[in-house]
Amino acid sequence: MNAWLTQITLNHRHRRSHELAADANLLHRELMRLAPDDLGETPRSAAGLLYRMEESRTGLRILAQTRTRPRVDRLSDGLANDVTSRDLTPLLTGLRPGAYVRYRIAANPTQRVGDPKADPRRKGKLTVVTGERGDLWWLTRATANGLHPLSLTQTRLSDTRAGMVAHAVTRFDGLAIITDTALLRDAVLTGIGRAKSYGCGLLSLGPARKPE
CATH class of the missing domain: 3.30.70.1210 (Crispr-associated protein; domain 2)
Structure with a gap:
């Protein structure tokens, strides 16, 4: 029942931020960096990756959920102004x-x-x-x-x-x-x-x- 929610506020000055916002294939690949490698034939499902893009006061924000503890250090350098994660277990239980x-x-x-x-x-x-x-x-x-x-x-x-x-x-x-x-x-x-x-x-x- 483990799940983590990671909030990523994109750095609009980063060269890739606009590319990721415009192409879900690229964004999906970027967010899969949060999960372990070698997850088999259906890596998104195995990682439990779900995400949503939202506008916030501080800019474009991504909410990404994974079934494993997110490896936020693997996101592209400088892509985010702010990254925070929280364990969803208390909510689910x-x-x-x-x-x-x-x-x-x-x-x-x-x-x-x-x-x-x-x-x-x-x-x-x-x-x-x-x-x-x-x-x-x-x-x-x-x-x-x-x-x-x-x-x-x-x-x-x-x-x-x-x-x-x-x-x-x-x-x-x-x-x-x-x-x-x-x-x-x-x-x-x-x-x-x-x-x-x-x-x-x-x-x-x-x-x-x-x-x-």
């Missing part, structure tokens, strides 16, 4: 059914849409969902992962680009009640949805009071 939490996730909300008259064996076209369909996408996945949202704010973000491929990103924020701690811990550790290698899927939780 402290989750309780019925507790109120604030949540945030930047996700890639997609579903397959096909012609019902076509061959049922075909999966259909992968389509980005927004608006009410986007809300339903998140509510369905949150519920399936031990979280019952009481409020929901949907914010469309800029696409994340991996080479020539763009992945849609939508941020969901709100208040929720924990319904299943085992499912929720697994969701925090493994992420939710697609494009996990490209800045999507990291679920962040924080304690909250019962609404009045």
